[in-house]
Amino acid sequence: MTQVQGLIINSHGRHFSVEYEGKIYQSTAKGKKTEYVVGDEVLIDIINNDQASITDLVPRKNLIYRSDYYRSKIIASNLSQLLIVVAIKPNFNIGFLDSCLLCAESSEVTPIIIINKMDLPESAEFALKLRELYANTLGYQVIELSALTNCSQLEELIFNQQTLLIGQSGVGKSTITNQICPNANAKTGEIAKYETSGKHTTTHATLYHINDSSDLIDCPGLQEFGLYHLDIEQIAWYFPEMREHLGNCKFHNCLHINEPGCQIKKMVDNNLIAASRYAFYSRIINNLKTKKHY
Numbered sequence: 001m002t003q004v005q006g007l008i009i010n011s012h013g014r015h016f017s018v019e020y021e022g023k024i025y026q027s028t029a030k031g032k033k034t035e036y037v038v039g040d041e042v043l044i045d046i047i048n049n050d051q052a053s054i055t056d057l058v059p060r061k062n063l064i065y066r067s068d069y070y071r072s073k074i075i076a077s078n079l080s081q082l083l084i085v086v087a088i089k090p091n092f093n094i095g096f097l098d099s100c101l102l103c104a105e106s107s108e109v110t111p112i113i114i115i116n117k118m119d120l121p122e123s124a125e126f127a128l129k130l131r132e133l134y135a136n137t138l139g140y141q142v143i144e145l146s147a148l149t150n151c152s153q154l155e156e157l158i159f160n161q162q163t164l165l166i167g168q169s170g171v172g173k174s175t176i177t178n179q180i181c182p183n184a185n186a187k188t189g190e191i192a193k194y195e196t197s198g199k200h201t202t203t204h205a206t207l208y209h210i211n212d213s214s215d216l217i218d219c220p221g222l223q224e225f226g227l228y229h230l231d232i233e234q235i236a237w238y239f240p241e242m243r244e245h246l247g248n249c250k251f252h253n254c255l256h257i258n259e260p261g262c263q264i265k266k267m268v269d270n271n272l273i274a275a276s277r278y279a280f281y282s283r284i285i286n287n288l289k290t291k292k293h294y
């Protein structure tokens with residue numbers, strides 16, 4: 001048996017597609033200690049022409065999680081950037097955007113916000129407002145496009161990058177994937193594209209090679225994006241508008257909720273920090289507090 005290093009490009013439960021020298025091996029993991037995920041570099045024993053078993057993990061550069069009250073689930077690894085796709089339709093949820101940004105900040109992956117469906121007349125004002133807060137105030141890169149017609153703006157952006165595409169259902173992730181990577185054949189629109197087990201939608205992240213140095217990971221069905229695995233005392237640090245003011249509260253361990261002498265609260269009261277961002281911040285802190293007592 002030959003042992004080589006491959007790349008996980010797809011996972012279905014405990015079954016993984018591992019790529020090695022342009023060939024795909026259907027693989028399962030030996031032992032149960034390590035949880036593997038799309039983007040992982042792994043050592044595999046090649047069994048035959050299309051089967052292998054995964055024996056070990058090459059250390060990851062980073063790891064993106066989703067988590068809810070009860071457990072964390074890993075989504076993808078070894079990323080350099082997160083493309084967060086938003087659109088006014090079917091329904092925009094600002095909390096989802098904020099949690100994607102928090103996820104990127106906490107994983108040290110660069111976030112880029114893509115406002116899709118700019119062909120819709122109501123998108124112009126929507127984009128203006130988002131740009132005002134997220135680009136002008138917070139300094140994130142914001143790109144506007146209409147994936148139905150053209151994604152050429154993204155080509156340069158994803159070159160030489162390991163990119164994860166995330167966004168609420170229906171914002172146009174698969175449409176973007178198909179534009180950037182015509183071989184992807186990602187399903188779009190109303191077709192049922194998920195296997196559901198009970199109430200939970202299973203996500204099947206898939207890695208596509210754009211070229212030798214650029215990969216795109218599409219993660220359909222990612223609906224909630226909890227952040228229960230984060231450390232409560234680190235949260236404010238992940239908010240760029242709070243970061244440089246964190247030393248100025250009266251108490252060094254201030255969580256900026258209702259402590260006296262809190263500089264962050266003062267900034268919120270003076271509209272120097274957006275109300276929506278602070279509301280999101282408080283919600284995360286409250287969620288993490290209840291988790292501690294659970």
Ligand SMILES: Nc1nc2c(ncn2[C@@H]2O[C@H](COP(=O)(O)OP(=O)(O)OP(=O)(O)O)[C@@H](O)[C@H]2O)c(=O)[nH]1
Nearest residue numbers: 117146147148169170171172173174175188189221
């Ligand atoms: N008007 C308009 N519609 C778009 C655009 N991009 C995608 N759509 C439509 O939006 C719908 C959803 O697109 P998908 O690409 O399936 O969305 P998705 O984000 O992959 O959705 P999930 O897989 O459910 O997470 C489809 O009907 C697309 O044709 C766009 O730029 N403008």
Ligand SMILES: [Zn+2]
Nearest residue numbers: 249254256262
């Ligand atoms: Zn404070």
